[in-house]
Amino acid sequence: MAALPPPATPLLELQGIRKQFAGVTVLDDISLRLYPGEIHALMGQNGAGKSTLIKVLTGVLASNGGQMWLQGQPVAPATPLQAQRLGISTVYQEVNLCPNLSVAENMFAGRYPRRGAAQGLRIDWAEVHRRAEALLARIGLQIDVTRLLSSYPVAVQQMVAIARALGVQAKVLILDEPTSSLDEDEVQKLFEVLRRLRAEGLAIVFVTHFLNQVYAVSDRITVLRNGRHVGEWPVAELGPSALIAAMLGRTMAEQAAQQQPLPEEAAQRPPLLQTEGLGQAGQLQPIDLQVRPGEVLGLAGLLGAGRTETARLLFGLATPDRGVLRIDGQEVRFESPSDAIRHGLALCPEERKTDGIVAELSVRENIVLALQARRGLRRTLPAAQQAAMAEHYVRLMGIKTASIETPIGQLSGGNQQKAVIARWLATEPRLLILDEPTRGIDVAAKQEIMAQILQLARAGMAVVFISSELSEVVRVAHRIVVLRDRRQVGELPAGSTEAQVLDMIAAQAA
Amino acid sequence: MNDTTAPTSLGQRLGQHRLLWPAVTLLLLLAVNASFNPGFLHLEWREGHLYGSLVDILNRAAPLVLVSLGMTLVIATRGIDISVGAVVAIAAAVAAWMIGGQVSGGAPRLPMAVAIAGALAAALACGVWNGLLVARIGMQPIVATLILMVAGRGIAQLITDGQIITIYYAPYFFIGGGWLLGLPFSLFIVAAVLVLLHLALRRTALGLFIQAVGINPTAARVAGIRARRLVVGVYAFCGLCAGLAGLLISSNVKSADGNNAGQLLELDAILAVTLGGTALAGGRFSLAGSVLGALIIQTLTYAIYSLGVPPEINLVVKAAVVFVVMLLQSAEFRATVRSAIRRPAVQELRA
Amino acid sequence: ADKPLVLGFSQVGAESEWRTANTESIKSAAKDAGITLKFSDAQQKQENQIKAIRAFIAQKVDVIAFSPVVESGWETVLREAKAAKIPVVLTDRAVNAKDDSLYVTFIGSDFTEEGRKAGRWLVDKMKGNAGPINIVELQGTVGSAPAIDRKKGFEEIIAADPKFKIIRSQTGDFTRAKGKEVMEAFLKAEGKKINVLYAHNDDMAIGAIQAIEEAGMKPAQDITIISIDGVKGAFEAMIAGKLNVSVECSPLLGPQLMAIIKDIKAGKSVPKRIVTEEGIFPMEVAAKEFPKRKY
């Protein structure tokens, strides 16, 4: 397929797109060509300008220059509504739906099937629900569509957003990191749908930080770096290392080796955190965990396996109604996260938009927030120390920001995530729980963060590591606890493979 | 989205300062007053203190400024407190009842310090009550404080037995009517609260926590901020401010009126906070903005009195000024005006 | 068969001392007369009064009495009372209904007359003065009946002589705090030009007196002060020589009301309009009168 030469006229063409925020140029002379019947990967590091380009192209942001043609006609959508009317359907990076509406409504808002007299004033709810279920079934999700969107975890919300975009008759489909918290199964189902749409002649833009996904579905790749256009290649002509080089502007060192079992003397230490039958009715079956200082415990499972729920119970965000939680052998009960934090715990939450960032506060304030909360109101961190700390983490994690006083809401998604991780590293916890920490983070930064975690573990910190990316889990974990259907189903040692984990999950299904 | 170029010169930075437009409004109002009323800016030394319209405005604005400060913090945490007027009445009633006394003057029923402490304690208790309803029980701030707004005036009238209690004990008059270094003593109280609050926000993490809770309560909780305590504290502070305002008002008019003291003060306070540029959605706030907002309101009121505006059109004038102020503050409006001015000019060039 | 009479009384509110004295008078008089009182406070809202009257009708009380918040807008509900055969007595303020069979009688003061009394007193006092006499006026709440009528009555009298001039008139909402605040502004704007202050109630006058004193002037001497109501505070001010005169507006309607109710129930005919006895108290008689005051 990819061998076919592209048709002469692009379906959508952008030229010389420019975008500035308060004088800072974030897009500079960007061009992009989309042909009918292709999946086009838009690649770049965190903060390269991918999401901004998408927002300009769909009328969310006004551009500061450049032109756009759709099927040869110049167009300039000024609002997302206009873009939709032109046949551009978009899934934006963060889940941008309304939590207070039902799943079905979120999928059909703005284009409800109507019924009744005179072109239909009245929404046909039965039809809405039927179509919503059908659409979700296409990407393999069977849920109650009349329930509120907010009652589902972010991964489900992400799939609902995708389903919404698939539900319209579009010419162009844009997906900005749609797979960032989906697991392998869901991703495969999504790809099947994308391939079908490609066959129908849609042009699809696909943004991701997972290189394997790029090579699995896309036909051509456009790479951005620092708001500039680096180049456009057919996928066959740009191998992974060349792609990384194009994105970073340099080559990347080899990935760290697989995690080794915990050294004998470390394994002998008494557990820092221990649960005995900890659970919550309807949310999580009783679960037994132990984490030792210096140990990285991986939690693996599919969507809805109960990993997030486990983390919330450990951190006092949810209240267990059975079982015991011990820290240093002492039984504890956490009423709120601040109790957990005082015992040296930290949780980097899964949903950065709702549970993580405080959008209007600066990067500095976001980074020092948890540490300051632990120190209390009065023992304020001096301004100089705050700045130094923020600068340190901005450098360490490679956070791309104009300054440490920039509101964090203005950072790109991946950079926000890095700042939230930095917030928890700054508390120097004894036990760090990371729930999908690498969500939306680019390849280079991912490596940096994994290295950081390993180094901290070597220095004696205990880590609970949760990720939908099995490859990450098997790489960093000393032990992997496998969950399924909100139940603990087994444990695997360091050095296990992804296949072994999947086998364990599947075995239980039988 | 903000597409302007980066501020470079001092002038540009000043132009983008968020207090610019409130300050401009205040100056405009003062200018209007001064042009219609030549004696307006005149200050003289009379009986050992400054005398003049400006002093009056500051003195009258003192209770409103205090309440606005408390309200600012409440609003910053995404809350609202519509009970402040009632709390003013309660504090005034408690103080007046405790001081009691006779026409002849003479000794108060309880020592003045006790009366003041009692009034402030009552106000603080009101604030804590509001805070607990909001933070513990989880009621919506507007209904939680509506309860006290309705019941509070009843409580105040219960204390005063429905009468206006006149206070005859002269030392008490100093709080809201006395002079220190030639200036009204109330200004010193306001200044003290302002300085303390400023220090508390600067020297401790209070400001950071309040904003974090106001912008994203869930994230703040996950980050380990004890949001509930903070919210209770903020409402308590707001109650305390209202209590102080109650002392000022009752001392200034030498009486406590359970029904009318602080009537509609909640609206004025919220208006002051919003005029000062703080959004009701919570988060970023500005104390100086609220002070400016309160001064704008009081200057406007004063202008209405001193310009001889007929009482029937007081409200229309007030509405007009509020419309103008908020339009001035809106970047979108200024952009519209600018482009409306520019467009004809461009057309002329083309012609 | 001697079940006590039940009276449903809907009060305007408790917005002033005058009003509380009025309520007190009615409550104690009902008790003395052995009448069961159903009391309802309308918090200054006409809607609430109408609701209360409907509730009284539903409870089948023997007599309904109320002090209307405003004069207009009572036809419908009074018709309902009439249909339920419950006699209605108005106190303190009248209603303007075309059909005057809707109520039995009206007991109360005449706000316009109070304004006139204040005006007459001033004309009398300023007889020897060639003028011009500059008056500032502190009005009650904009739109309220006493504010409108007291202004009207006062203006009616002083209009006869061009030497009287109202140079400033602003609302003080019937409260001390506002009265003081407005007077402060008047003093700054007009200074020594002000000869007379006319306040629509005592509370505003008391507030204004403080403002005058704080401006370094002598109330009742530098500025002649007239107010209405005759509450205790006003007498204290007069005794202290700070207020020239207060026109009485008596709130003590209770005993009269109870007597009328008994008459109505006994089937006696009652006059349509009963005016309460009201005096005018200049500062000279204040000390003598003060011990007799009940409110």
Next chain:
Amino acid sequence: MRLNPKHLPLAATVSLFVLLASVGALRYDGFFSAQVFLNLLIDNAFLVIVAVGMTFVILSGGIDLSVGSVIALTTMVSAALVEHHQWPPLAVIALVLAMGTAFGAFQGLLIERFRLQPFIVTLAGMFLARGLCYLISIDSISITEASYSAISQYRLPLGEEASLSVGALIAIAVVLLAVFIAHCTPFGRTVYAIGGNEHSAVLMGLPVRSTVVGVYTLSGFCSALAGVVFTFYMLSGYGLHAVGLELDAIAAVVIGGTLLTGGVGYVAGTLFGVLTLGVIQTLIAFDGTLSSWWTRIVIGALLFFFCLLQRFFTSRPPRR
């Protein structure tokens, strides 16, 4: 039958209303009668109508403080035109409805076009509308016009001793229509979406701008309609009519289970919010022993217990 958790606040409000009413019926003679309950509707018809308009505003995440003043202005304009200028009633009603709608639309445009805070815009609107009343007349104007009086006194008989007024019928119609708009039309659903997350609603391609203007326009219309009903109720125009009504309306909406932050709530809840406030007042009127200040304290206390129980019933385990 299992209750959808979405409907829990609504169910709580309704049951608490029933509870309060039962308390009244048990304690006071004559309380348990059809007319007492119909009076709740008759006496609060205008409040129901404004509160319905307010519900949409609050659902969209805004607030409208101008409603009480718009009612006053409507009564004033109606009375002045009918009494002083002898306009035909139908023309007057059409005019005031158009006027209120335009007033709402004006506020909505300011809010939407210049990104102003609804609170100040409508607060200024509140000052303006009331100020305009005084420009017409500071005194109250009685309406003696025949058809107004006839409508005011008309009662639709329901059985033996019970009847409903025209205003109450209009209020019921408004509630039914509003329930339909809120739940079965794209406009209504867009209002919920905006309240849930305005930014998302924009990105979803919903007509946010026109809906925001529409919401305030609707509220302006409802206020004017409530004003018309109020004119029937009072047969007079007065600048001090409906003072503080905005707070009652907001309280009714919030008590009805709608979140002030927007996006969550029901029109039907608002109806019960109004009825609850009404029943509290009726209870106090029937009691008849409370002094002015105890009246306030008791209203406050009843509100407190109501909201407390409501919270108690509706508090759910946290998300998920």
